[in-house]
Amino acid sequence: MTTTGHRRRGEPGASASEPAPRDGGPSCDVVLLRPGARLPERQSALASGYDLHACLDGGSLRLRQSPTLVPTGLAIAAPPGVDVQVRPRSGLSLLGVMTTLGTLDADYRGELFVTMYCLPGAEGHVLRDGDRIAQLVASRLEPVRWTVVPGLDATDRGAGGHGSTGR
Numbered sequence: 001m002t003t004t005g006h007r008r009r010g011e012p013g014a015s016a017s018e019p020a021p022r023d024g025g026p027s028c029d030v031v032l033l034r035p036g037a038r039l040p041e042r043q044s045a046l047a048s049g050y051d052l053h054a055c056l057d058g059g060s061l062r063l064r065q066s067p068t069l070v071p072t073g074l075a076i077a078a079p080p081g082v083d084v085q086v087r088p089r090s091g092l093s094l095l096g097v098m099t100t101l102g103t104l105d106a107d108y109r110g111e112l113f114v115t116m117y118c119l120p121g122a123e124g125h126v127l128r129d130g131d132r133i134a135q136l137v138a139s140r141l142e143p144v145r146w147t148v149v150p151g152l153d154a155t156d157r158g159a160g161g162h163g164s165t166g167r
Helices: 090-094
Strands: 029-032 050-053 060-062 068-077 082-087 097-099 102-104 111-118 126-128 132-140
Touching: 050 068, 090 097, 102 111, 111 132
Parallel strands: none
Antiparallel strands: 029 068, 050 132, 060 126, 068 111, 082 102, 082 132, 097 111
């Protein structure tokens, strides 16, 4: 049971519609903020991402080249030690519809929005209520201590970046 008294998935009395993670992984509490909001869902058993849906209150939204915040109707509490990232869906990217990467911090409690825009030539793409717009990917975090040192160990790659390892 959570500290707020809600039952976690897989506990007696919890909702049977969403089973506990098979690997015993962490649980994220989710609030559906308005009608039409949908839980993130995987489209296949081996998918790493959980699809997010646009929650447009039955309407639609025309995307432009300028960034637009697309509502999901969800508030999600990521547990401490879990990194939840918003990532693009490849099918939308192929259409020129871009999703910016985002991080859902463990202490954020507001609605989750997805920042989207269109590349030139794809302006005017219409999102409809319930469309899959992005993916959530969760991973465990390890605390990091940043240490100032006089130099870094040498590697074969060195300071080469931005395509330096080839095509």
